[in-house]
Amino acid sequence: MLNTIWILAEVNDGAVASSYYEMLTKARAIKPEAKITALCLGGDNLPVDELKGSGADEVVCARHAKLESYDPMYCTAALAGVIAAYDPDAVLVAASAKGSEIAPGAAARLRTGLAAHCTELGVRPDGDLAMIAPAFGGKLMGEYYIPNTRPQMASVKPGVFDRVPQEPRGAAVVEADVSFLDGMSSGVELVERKVSEAADLPVDKAESVVCVGLGVAEENIEKARALAKKLGAALGYTRPMVDMGYMSDESAMIGTSGKTIKPKLYIGFGISGSNQHVCGMKDSGLVISVNNNPKAEIFNVSDYKLVADSGKMLDELLKAIS
Amino acid sequence: MKIAVCVKVAPNPDQYDLIRLDPETKTLVREGVDSVISSTDLHAIEAAMQIKEKLGGTVTLISMGPASNDKQLREGLSYGCDDAVLVSDRKLGGADALATSYTLAKAVEKLGGFDLVLLGNSSDDGSTAHVPSQLGEWLNLPHITDVISLEVSEGGALVSKELDGGVNTYKITLPAVIGVTKRVNKVRHPSVMGIFSAKKKPMATLTAADLDNLDESRIGLAGSPTQAEGYHEASFGRECVEIEGSEAEQAAEVVRVLNSYLKH
Structure with a gap:
């Protein structure tokens, strides 16, 4: 019923x-x-x-x-x-x-x-x-x-x-x-709340998302951020980026245990394409993925694939996009 | 401090590609897939060991599953835990999160005297993240989940969790049930001594009959209110076009694709 x-x-x-x-x-x-x-x-x-x-x-x-x-x-x-x-x-x-x-x-x-x-x-x-x-x-x-x-x-x-x-x-x-x-005692007491700096563009509301995974070396994350800025996109990331400490919180984490996104454009770098991530982005419009592994699973759910080093590709895209 | 860590032995996520559906029966075929302690539970073990190192005490592993899981529990003991208890009985098979948490609660009560019960927030396979708070409810203890930092002292625990664009810190009185995420710590590898001594540590098995006041209508598949009708393969495939050439050429083509797509 x-x-x-x-x-x-x-x-x-x-x-x-x-x-x-x-x-x-x-x-x-x-x-x-x-x-x-x-x-x-x-x-x-x-x-x-x-x-x-x-x-x-x-x-x-x-x-x-x-x-x-x-x-x-x-x-x-x-x-x-x-x-x-x-x-x-x-x-x-x-x-x-x-x-x-x-x-x-x-x-x-x-x-x-x-x-x-x-x-x-x-x-x-x-x-x-x-x-x-x-x-x-x-x-x-x-x-x-x-x-x-x-x-x-x-x-x-x-x-x-x-x-x-x-x-x-x-x-x-x-x-x-x-x-x-009235008479209940929880045993749990809020002692502090720290509000994170709000992202200018929340990842689940952005029309375009640049997403990074473990294939993006730590020193290249800023390049991805710069590309996102150029495209008017939000920066998203995978669960392992948070677990490994490269990202400080889960606010823009994409996947079954994070945010579900449906942007018009998704560009992913160094993302293997675990089901846990794919579940959170599969309904995106255009999906372009960069990975140095030609067999990366993410390519199966992408419209365009580039077999390339993520850092080098970010450099080239930053140059090519005015 | 007497700590219990509830762990789940589940299929190794690195081998999910081997899991398939029987085309006839639509049931799961897990042949050839190793079972391991679910990855987030290792962080719960690490958290317990850090508390033990700071405050002293004991760490007991508790797991529900088939008798063959004693192998993975031995591995769990190599992280420095003191003993392990496997709750194992045919009657317990097919349990959903509610039946699992009920059974674990009965085991925790049977062993008795714990100041703290830790668990990984969710398992690799089911990932419902239901067991920690449900265990807390069955035990009638304060509980909190999704914990990203944990500091335990004799009187209580300070825990943090992400919530609504910020981080909340709570003080929780002990005994309590706490579900931790992988962010709570980095798991240390077991030492050679740890692996060696794990072989001699006590491991007990509890059957359903060993659990006090067990309501048998709440265990196993029959005691599970949430039932699985069946599974199907997730398929989100797209036809993928490769953009080839030098990196500069690839970039130029991406720009062309973007321009033509974003115009529409």
Whole structure:
């Protein structure tokens, strides 16, 4: 059954995250007649008006002082507690840093299933939710379902589904009871938050992306950055670049465990083409790849390939592009 | 400090090319693929060893899987851990993340007395990243995942994680369950002594019957709410045109392709 679908709407800097609209678009598409509820956790300032006009049928607010700043324990308890009280057929949560942390704990509390990092959703012949997600680093796609427990929970990769504006539906606003948080002590306390310098051009919003992998020597990363600047592109990178310490954070990391991008143009340097990376960039428009290994997997998902040294090719491109 | 590290033995990611689907049954064929301790779990072991070196104590490896995984657990012990416990029973096979975390929780409770439970944030194969927080929920302990830095003292742990364009640092009271990423440390190779002494370290096996108050409806495939319908090969192939010539010629051709593409 898939008559009631709840979507956890993440709020970043007071605005509803794009992932909510992507999940709403997909949920509406796969089950137009379902009642869709937007669930929002936080303190006093929730973006209720934005959610009311988003195309959901209902908005449920869970407000508590303990939900003001992100604490995984309180958020997990709130998510599970509210869902248990309303008992929807399915719950969609963004596979973001927060969603990926609180959805599993909530599923454990609810004793129900959860499919991770879904890249496609559908309706099974029996009416239940079909959840498609990469497995073995994206080598295979698995189809998952949750036959015997409710709700059916899925975490959904942000940036994969299109976001199509929906007609407002005059959504009712419900204030959920989360007073069970009053007496709870999480054992987790936020002691510091350091905001990273925001990128001028976030990699998942850029029309062009220059991407670097381990085949790019550390001293050539700046050349790739310069090329990106010349092209008005964002600089992206693979997971190993972060794991090896060449990149300081995951903000522009492309792949199943990072950002999913769909730029018009993707130019990759020194990228082997692991499934884990390819899953995050396969829907790009034009894909051009440079690698000194003629058999690099990335060439299988590229429109153009250049078998060349990444550093030398960056030099030449910097010269050739005015 | 008494530390448990939960590890998963999984197919070697370097050999994923050998994994295929049986064209008839659509089931996974993993013949010839080695099993190794999942790569992020090695960072959890390293983190535990660094804490042990600083504060003293013991490090116990806990893993659920077939009896043949004792080989990989021995390798795990060579990093300096004190002992290993393999939770192994036919009844436990086919477990999803929830059933796995439930079973691990029962093993952690059975062994008892841990100040800290560490795990790799996600495994190489399934990569759901569900087990750390679910284990924390079953054990009713504070939990945090995706940790990029970890500093443990007797009273608690300071952990950092990336969140919404920044880094949050949390203080977490012990005992707790913490899922670490590969960024938390660099894994040191086992020493010759470590490899040698691993052979003599205690390794126990627990069966389902050894776990106290085990609800058998929550273990194995039958106890797994998330079921796999099947798999298909991911195919994102494109027809690829090679741009050849000297590097200068290649660059000129790329510029031509870009100009013609970006005009449309």
